[in-house]
Amino acid sequence: MRLVIVGPPGAGKGTQAELLSEALGIPHVSTGDLFRANISEGTPIGLEAKKYLDSGNLVPSEVTVSMVRDRLNEPDAAKGFLLDGFPRSVEQAQALGGILADLGTELNGVLSIVVDEDAVVGRMLARGRADDTEDVIRNRMHVYNEETAPLLAFYADDIIEVDGMGEIADVQQQILAKLGKA
Helix, strand or coil, rough: CEEEEEEECCCCCCHCCCCCCCCHHHEEHHHHHHHHHHHHHCCCHHHHHHHHCCCCCCCCCHHHHHHHHHHCCHHHCCCCCEEEEECCHHHCCCCCCCHHHHHCCCCCEEEEEEECCCHHHHHHHCCCCCCCHHHHHHHHHHHHHHHHHHHHCHHHHEEEEECCCCCCHHHHHHHHHCCCCC
């Protein structure tokens, strides 16, 4: 099973990705985790990414794509993976298509966790993180909607839409049912 998971900040992507990883026996490949691992291991690509992150800039797509390519070539990803945080743009989605073609495979689907924006804002404010003000959260939602709308259009035929407003276990069951693994 080769999946991409998308959804706005606070939709529960990370939680669902971890649960799915266990349920399906495939690695959860988070770009945030990839950045941290490559930086802590001092890999050439990690050092490259660190330069951008330390200066407060976004890591260029080619660096991110390279990290994902390396990770998907690892033995545990041969039987499948769940990508979280990648691709973030149509350009990255096209690069992922190239990586998968090189591996002789393709995606099984793109899980889109759909949530009510006001409810998610409330959920994120309840976490009590200092950087989670309503304005910041709503801006992150706006950026997500701007960046992801083209991605959802790109993957239109592969989208598996999931209602992310229920309890964690209910959302998990809904995902597994839609994947035919319930």
